[in-house]
Amino acid sequence: MIRVASLFLPQLAIERLRRAERHPPRSGASPEAARPAPRPVLRPPAARFDLPPCDDQPGVCPVPRGGGWRPGARWARAASEAAAPDWRGADAGAARARPMILVARTGQRDTVTAACPAALDLGIAPGMAAAHARALVADLDVRDANRDADRAWLDRLALHAARHWTPSAAVAGEDGLWLDIGGTAHLFGGEARFSARLCRFLARLGFTARIAVAGTPGAAHALARFGGAPIRLLSAGEEAEALAPLPLAALRLAPGALAAARRFGLERVGDLYPMPRGPLARRLGRGAVERLDQARGFAPEPFAPVVPFETPEARRQLLEPIGTAEAIGAVIDDLLRDLLAELERQGLGLRLALLRCATLDRGEQRVTIGAARATRDAAHLRRLFGLRIDRIEPGLGIEAMMLAALEVEPLAPAMIDAALDGRAQGRDLAPLVDQLAGRAGEAALFRLASVESDVPERAVARAAPLASPPGWPAWPRPVRILSRPEPLQGVMALLPDHPPRRFAWRGRTYRIVAGDGPERIHGEWWRRPREMWAVRDYFRVEADTGERFWLFRRGDGLDEQSGDLSWFMHGVFG
Numbered sequence: 001m002i003r004v005a006s007l008f009l010p011q012l013a014i015e016r017l018r019r020a021e022r023h024p025p026r027s028g029a030s031p032e033a034a035r036p037a038p039r040p041v042l043r044p045p046a047a048r049f050d051l052p053p054c055d056d057q058p059g060v061c062p063v064p065r066g067g068g069w070r071p072g073a074r075w076a077r078a079a080s081e082a083a084a085p086d087w088r089g090a091d092a093g094a095a096r097a098r099p100m101i102l103v104a105r106t107g108q109r110d111t112v113t114a115a116c117p118a119a120l121d122l123g124i125a126p127g128m129a130a131a132h133a134r135a136l137v138a139d140l141d142v143r144d145a146n147r148d149a150d151r152a153w154l155d156r157l158a159l160h161a162a163r164h165w166t167p168s169a170a171v172a173g174e175d176g177l178w179l180d181i182g183g184t185a186h187l188f189g190g191e192a193r194f195s196a197r198l199c200r201f202l203a204r205l206g207f208t209a210r211i212a213v214a215g216t217p218g219a220a221h222a223l224a225r226f227g228g229a230p231i232r233l234l235s236a237g238e239e240a241e242a243l244a245p246l247p248l249a250a251l252r253l254a255p256g257a258l259a260a261a262r263r264f265g266l267e268r269v270g271d272l273y274p275m276p277r278g279p280l281a282r283r284l285g286r287g288a289v290e291r292l293d294q295a296r297g298f299a300p301e302p303f304a305p306v307v308p309f310e311t312p313e314a315r316r317q318l319l320e321p322i323g324t325a326e327a328i329g330a331v332i333d334d335l336l337r338d339l340l341a342e343l344e345r346q347g348l349g350l351r352l353a354l355l356r357c358a359t360l361d362r363g364e365q366r367v368t369i370g371a372a373r374a375t376r377d378a379a380h381l382r383r384l385f386g387l388r389i390d391r392i393e394p395g396l397g398i399e400a401m402m403l404a405a406l407e408v409e410p411l412a413p414a415m416i417d418a419a420l421d422g423r424a425q426g427r428d429l430a431p432l433v434d435q436l437a438g439r440a441g442e443a444a445l446f447r448l449a450s451v452e453s454d455v456p457e458r459a460v461a462r463a464a465p466l467a468s469p470p471g472w473p474a475w476p477r478p479v480r481i482l483s484r485p486e487p488l489q490g491v492m493a494l495l496p497d498h499p500p501r502r503f504a505w506r507g508r509t510y511r512i513v514a515g516d517g518p519e520r521i522h523g524e525w526w527r528r529p530r531e532m533w534a535v536r537d538y539f540r541v542e543a544d545t546g547e548r549f550w551l552f553r554r555g556d557g558l559d560e561q562s563g564d565l566s567w568f569m570h571g572v573f574g
Helices: 012-022 073-078 090-096 117-121 130-136 147-164 191-205 217-226 239-243 255-263 277-284 286-296 325-346 378-386 430-440
Strands: 004-008 100-106 109-115 141-144 169-172 176-180 210-214 231-233 313-322 348-359 364-375 398-410 447-450 460-463 480-487 489-493 500-505 508-522 535-543 548-554 567-572
Touching (some): 004 191, 012 147, 100 117, 100 130, 109 130, 147 176, 191 210, 217 286, 364 378, 364 398, 500 548
Antiparallel strands (some): 348 364, 348 398, 480 567, 508 535, 548 567
């Protein structure tokens, strides 16, 4: 039995834009990608870190892994007030409450394509002229519509649905999906539980949704958009009765058919039921009759489901079990030849590969290799597998092997510089990075990238080995910064601006013969209000043994709110 769920996102364009503002893309990524990646995966938005103030617990590093920092104090002070949060609260709340509309160019005028609930309450509706909307509401937030980004988001959601909920999922119009859950709803506890789960999933992403489940796509589409209820479940055979009170627009009729229906006084779907087919087709067109029959189940309405990306793979069923490294390597060569030929046909490069070996004792051995850059170099991939063959335990023997490309990227031919001027060509470091990662582990290879922040422990983040991090500021910083500032004991120093003369650290006493500072760093008040008055005074000092340290004092020595005047070690110069 066919059971179609229609997912309707009434505020898709507005909520997608607001979600993009709350969760901006990482550096280098386009905020409005027109189409999804080859293997798009939709996930709930990443949790936003609620950072502690930089001086509340100086002995604990407040930097979470993964980066994602806002601009630092030097840039934030130069930014406009609109770019920085207003800690007074009232103005920020008022700014967020401004009615928002999206407009697009239609002919010779700008037309409203979407409006937030606040704008709808003020009388603004999609299809209205943008000039009329501005005249109705003075304080109106007007943005340009991006239908390509909305469609890309729906495409990603449809692919996610095809992988996780039902194999038959398709995009319905510009604001919804069709899901055939006739054979999968029982896996989620029934249609009611599946619909509630789907609504909660979209709410976590920041989207409002309405869902209707019916026996035909037309009925589900109409009830989701015009039924009014967040979740509407319709039993088989009840389509005609449920559709009767809905307006004719629920049948997805053409604008000309709707205009003709208004001239004849037809307003509801139920008004079409007693009319003969011939006169109805002459007055509203054959398309109206077809839509009515499809919604009531008298005519089929197929939809083309999206096809998820199929993982390229190669298999070998062995005639005899194998167990030696040479035999396993020979089979890997055959698998690589077949897999790379398929990737070349699709214009893809390998980033992550999984080798599965089925043994005679019903066991399975798995080996994974990764590449820092998409590649189809068979010799390089063979070397990477050669580093991991010793991890395979054949047991009684391996009877089957399968190689799958778990992660791929588009790989097109690249132009090679001719270097006619005699300059030396830079070598590709990707093979070296892959081999080192195969020996030491992927977590052992990384680069350091600077982050726009004045607070030292927030100013550095890990980057991929082949990434191109931005430049470094000209500030004097030690070669080694401790992950956690360590407290000092027995500090002797003159306040307010002198470096310490003596201190004890890690059970050893140091006498200072030279010092430079202070370098004052204020807390980043736009992160947490408690950092408004936080102050650190950093000093570069040299001990009588020749060691040079980077340490700081909490507070400026004048105001108690700036810190308690305790001292901490934060780095060691080379």
